[in-house]
Amino acid sequence: MTTFGEVAKRGRGWLPLIGLNALIGSAVTLALPTVLGRSVDSIVAGSDYSRWLIIAATLIGLGIVASIIDAFAGAACVAETTAWLRHRLVRQVVHGGPEGARGFETGDLVTRVSANANDAAQAGPAAVTALAAIAPPVGSLVLLALIDVWLAAAFFGGVVLVMLVLLAFAKRTADISLAYQETQGQIASRLAESLTGIRTIAAAGTTAREERRILGLLPELHKHGVVTWRILARSGAQAAVVGPLVLVAVLAVGGVQLVAGKITAGELFAASQYAVLGAGLGTLTGVIGEIARAKAGVQRAAEVLAIDAVPHGSMALPAGAGQLTFDHVTVVADGNVLLDDVSLDLPGGLTVAVVGPSGAGKSVLAAVAARLRDPSTGHVSLDGVPLQAVSRHALRRAVGCAFERPQLVGRTIGEAIAPEAVSPVRTLAAARATHAHDFVSRLPDGYLTSLRRAPMSGGERQRLGLARAWPAHRLLVLDDATSSLDTATERQIGRTLTEDRHHRTRLIVTHRPATAARADLVVWLDRGQVQAVAPHADLWHNTSYREVFG
Template identity: 75%
Template structure:
């Protein structure tokens, strides 16, 4: 079984995956948002009573100036609370969005190529950019929803204090509003998730098309690709339209129920006024409380935010479910770079990609890995570079399981180069060495891989911005090789010289073969010349090791010769 010598769970593996976790992150702002929201609700509840007393004072001919002063103070307080609430809500969402995006990006990067295999790049971008912003609404929306319960509950209590029959009339209408909101919340949650998922599909297809624009243009399939990418727009339109329909339906229902509540309260209040049980001011206050309480229907906007937040959090949770690549604590002992595969097996979706591989490759040797397409060559290279882990068995470098090495030790010892390298960084120099190891080492790596020949001809040399440095496939491969070159013990080259011209490939092969650092070189190749210059050849077939020997010995087999066409 795979050796597991890990340093324990890492922080980014425990990312927020629930509504409560995201809401709790905003704990610094939420008390302020809640306080201002409750204060605003208090002002809204107090104002009708103050205005009612003003009406009674006017009718009675008393001094109503003090009531107008109190009303003005309440209105000023309400405006002040609204301003603070708006600022705090915006700051809270911005901070939570940044936090979520940071955690999501960390999770994606630390998940490695295997952890993110199930996600399309464009869909991941959609989750990190748009869905994180939606998810960040969780805290403020939840607090606002809770605070919004205060006006209807307070209205019910205050109406009961004015006259119990007013409370009875009000309560019957509010039950209908609550029913409308419940249906709206459930339906909106479903539609918000469907809308975000469709956005993710469009983003994934667009990213794929941008990466393959040269192929699309040369094939003359621009119109077809446009139709393929925009093929999901009708679904997006459908989900958006359904959302607006639900919102409009709920708004209409609330708009009907609200006036009914007001009419019911006014009818009962009118009768109570005629009977002398309440004053004109109390009737005015009751009408305001009826409007305030029935305004529960205005919560549709906040409920919509909660639905979008829940959908965003659900999509973020799928990213947080990625198991990050963890590393051990060990350092490498002195050694020549001996590479061992001990009973390694890797499974694909339907069958084994590599099965029971046993290899003991001597340190400092040049080892070519050959085989037909689908034989498992790239899988073997990925295991050696620890770009993936085996399901069974283990890979060891100088006797140490590479899963037990700490990250710095592993990446210092092992360098990787690929058939189609992705160049990252701001400049050409960054693409070779992004960790500021110094211009001397960057230049040495470029010279060793013959990248200096073309980089020196660029307008700004190593300081040329990558977008302004047009390169052929072979030149990109040379930069990829230069990036891997500083590795101290093992170089893994996965078809990394396939785009080079014959002369350059021979020069680089000679450099590899005569490597003065005597590092182990594991080279996946389809070229006969490369295999011939290697010390050993690992011949793979159907995920198994067919043979390990020199190229000259293996060349005696007709099946081996067929590997090279």
């Protein structure tokens, strides 16, 4: 579990530098009133005061340098910690797989990785600043006691009141900071949903309603913001009242002591400056607010970092044709049985179609076969090796997946086909095999065409998704991956799949009887259970089977 302290410690070498400069700043702040007080006494006594003024100027210069270094170190510390935290968050999301991220909305995840990670990264500098802020009032109390114990007593009473105000502020602002960040994440989630379905929204003419839905949380965000500012204003007002009281109390006691001859005019001046330091504790509300936001950011990051990474073994796959075995596989999600005690032994090198009505468990079976999710009970083996025992690298080289709506990544069409650096010959071979080359070659820049600017239909995107999966050398899992292709192209790709010269196993989820007819075997699913495993021609005599295709 990632904690505030763990994030704060990531400042490494920057935190000592920030702390050192904070201590230098505190030392300058504490020394300056005494030096100026000595200057006042020298002026009153008519003696040489230039030495004290030089010391004061030196202290002021040192304080300015420390402030500049502190600003640079703080910014560098936050930047490095943010980068570290974002790397961990992205890694955890990616390694958690589809199931790991299922409990988070896309927009909310983006908010956690972007804005909230930056908030959390403030933990180290804010904590050091808060700790360093204790030095001036404590030092002021000690120095006032050295001047006169009654001055210290007056100062102490006021500072205690300021500290109580700050503690109350810290307690109230922590919860509201978390609520504010969570509401931001909800707004981002709604926006991400709308961007995904923007064509549907435009076609339905519901843009105004969608705008209201996305921005419907703004009043709640506004409420959290108003509460935050009210807490800040209340605490600031309380500190603003208590602060002058500290100054008045110290000056009143100091005036009495000056008249009594127990302190000098310079010491009274120094005492007034130390009283101002105590009153200035009220300005710590900003630092405490940063700590509250950092704690909220750390908490939201910790929820993502708690995602269980998909474990992988270290075994390689033995030589084989891609025999796929389901051994009493059951998948349960949210109390619903998606696959119910499925046992299959599919010979390697065959084309196997998976058919069934909507909700039958076809996509779940495909996901389990590709190890995009793990069974609740039972296991899946490829050429006799349980998928969970296979190393990540060996598994992803052996198994390729293509989906109904492929998410293409990369800068160019070529990178979308081959995300990792491979030879252009292999990229071209995959594109030709899946008939993606037909339309890519017509683009102005061919495979170097920007992915974002390339005009593509749903079928063309599917062909790129197929091309990306094509290099897998043991098993191809296609989850309705040809549904958007025109009949002629689908027939061409279907022929390529069924006559695969690489002799891989092809597991194809489909709703088309023609695709099922070309397969060697058909797995007929209904309500998560296997109804039959046989060639399409044999099953076609069954009325219930024909009803699957409408």
